[in-house]
Amino acid sequence: MSASEFHPAPPFDVELAAALAIINEQEPSTITPDMIQPRRAAPTLSLEEILAGRKITHREETFAGPGGNLLVSLFQRNDHSVAGVGVVHTHGGGMIFGDRFSGIETMLDWVEELDAVVVSVEYRLAPEHPDPAPVDDCYAALVWTAENAARLGIDAKKLVIAGGSAGGGLAAGTALLARDRQGPPLAAQMLIYPMLDDRNDTVSSYQIDGKGIWDRGSNDTGWDALLGDRRKTDDVSIYAAPSRATDLSNLPPAFIDVGTAEVFRDEDVAYASTIWASGGDCELHVWPGGFHAYDVLAPFAALSVATQDARLSWLRRTLGL
Amino acid sequence: MQELAGRLKALDPEASETLRVISYFDALSAGHANAEVLVRGASMLAGCSAGVASPSLSLRVDERGRRSADPGSPASWPARSLTGGGTVWLERDGGAHANDDMILERVALALSILFERTGPAEALRNPVETLLDPTETVEHRQAAAHSLHLVSTTRYRVITQPASTTTAAAGPAAVMTTVAGAVRAEIVLSTDAVAAERAGIGIAASPADLVRSWLSALTALRLTSDHEPVLYGDDLGSLLLLAEISPAGAPENCDLQSLGVVIRETPRILPMLDTLAASESLRAAAATLGFHHSTVQSRAEELSAKLGFDVRTSRGRTRLSVALALHQLETTHFD
Secondary structure (H helix, E strand, O other), X not given: OOHHHOOOOOOOOHHHHHHHHHHXXXXXXXXXXXXXXXHHOOOOOOHHHHHOOOOEEEEEEEEEEEOEEEEEEEEEEOOOOOOEEEEEEEOOOOOOOOOOOOOHHHHHHHHHHHOOEEEEEOOOOOOOOXXXXXXXXXXXXXXXXXXXXXXXXXXXXXXXXXXXXXXXXXXXXXXXXXXXXXXXXXXXXXXXXXXXXXOOOOHHHHHOOOOOOOOHHHHHHHHHHHHHHHOOOOOOOOOOOHHHOOOOOOOOOEEEEEEOXXXXXXXXXXXXXXXXXXXXXXXXXXXXXXXXXXXXXOOOOHHHHHHHHHHHHHHHHHHOO | OOOOOOOOOOOOOOOOOHHHHHHHHHHHHHOOOOHHHHXXXXXXXXXXXXXXXXXXXXXXXXXXXXXXXXXXXXXXXXEEEOOOOOEEEEOOOOOOOOOHHHHHHHHXXXXXXXXXXXXXXXXXXXXXXXXXXXXXXXXXXXXXXXXXXXXXXXXXXXXXXXXXXXXXXXXXXXXXXXXXXXXXXXXXXXXXXXXXXXXXXXXXXXXXXXXXXXXXXXXXXXXXXXXXXXXXXXXXXXHHHHHHOOHHHOOOXXXXXXXXXXXXXXXXXXXXXXXXXXXXXXXXXXXXXXXXXXXXXXXXXXXXXXXXXXXXOHHHHHHHHHHHHHHHHHHOOEO
């Protein structure tokens, strides 16, 4: 396939388009391999800034993971007392960027709204640690959380795996590992515009090229870092690229959301279709005019607010809260 | 990709971010954003609640970006009135932040344009806007010219003035949102005499070509100054091309940067720079400025060192003229 065979991407939502013009001053559409190291050094919000104005306690724990000690951040309400929802959070950043605080605001809203306990994993990043290091770390964090549920104030029957972008792909891969290794039972998987398909060959992957956030070229950069020479070959597991899975039965109820004006649109819609074809339970939201991670980058926008509301509504219905 | 660096959030309370405010509201206006989106933009950039009360609609957006029923009391907040009636306000507690004035000005302008566009009397888009919109189809522009009773074989000009002008329009006119702010465009016969305090006068063109007249008139207006308050597109020649250059894309070592530094250091230097660029010799410049020749001589030396080129040479004067024009295009803004 090539770009000339396709219509242009759907237009950005008007409010998001205005925001994107400013966001693109700092966030280029295309991330190339030579930008990985410099961008890692860019300043991010401090923990104090993230927690400002919230009645939330943070602490860290470490345990033995598959590649040495694994660090997790735990967030809970100051007044948390009854064991309830536990969320294992796998952060985004294209498999190459970010830390356990990336995209954490969405999780902190759930801590406040649902009295959830969030366990956010500092998994190893590619390219220094290629597949399967990231997803193995995420699965180890799920197992650790399930084993320590009572101590952490979590009801093991209300365990959720959740993540956005690369974190959405890792959440989907972790859910598949839990299924195939008879690991901890999950109550739900929340896949926020997940990065699922190393082949990068959908219509949306061609439509978003040199525009928006995390475009076709960025996606190549992320997958190349994770998979190296194995990319696009038969030697890629369903845990690294969940779109490769043909049988998505026996998985926890899934929630998937994605914007129409982003690279992951078509692979995310296809993943939902495969879940349904496998007799599974999935709620899919496709938001018109959304660019990648618009809810995080422009949280005030009407589409972002509606997106966050839909996630909370699904969690309440699915977990019986 | 959920990195935090590019997140769009409230502006710095201390630092002025005029361009960001303007480009944000210009983009919303260009996309025909509704009133809630505009008010939410004000609220988001200011980091506090904001609201609008007008004959056609009233609403308030809280600091989280959500519609709120809680009615604010506009009287006690910093506010701007809208041209069609009504008020927009920011619910700022404590001292004003650096960008509050600019946010209010831009949201008030955007809301005024919106209400004018969507008000009952102006249910349809002003045909002048359609006629002068380069992104419109030829058919739409033809229809607009027809509805304005323009004759296809007659030549017209577009006259641009700051939207704040109090001169009554003689021909069909519209307030346009432009890179240089709110500008009134008026269509007159190419042979009409023009009387205006500050204006850009576009090249003569047939109705089908009035977009070109409009663009030249806009550039001319942006290049006007106190000592040249009225400029003709016809007189600008290749200088019209400068308006197509984006300063953001200019190379870092171009004269615009060093000129910007000089002007920031000494804002009152501009008349001297204009005179140096326009004069045949330092002696002529000294005569125009009413300074002694040696004073101008030493200032010219000093400026040459700061600018990185010699303003006493012919090439230096050309570079200075071009850099001044670019600087003016970048900084001129009409309310």
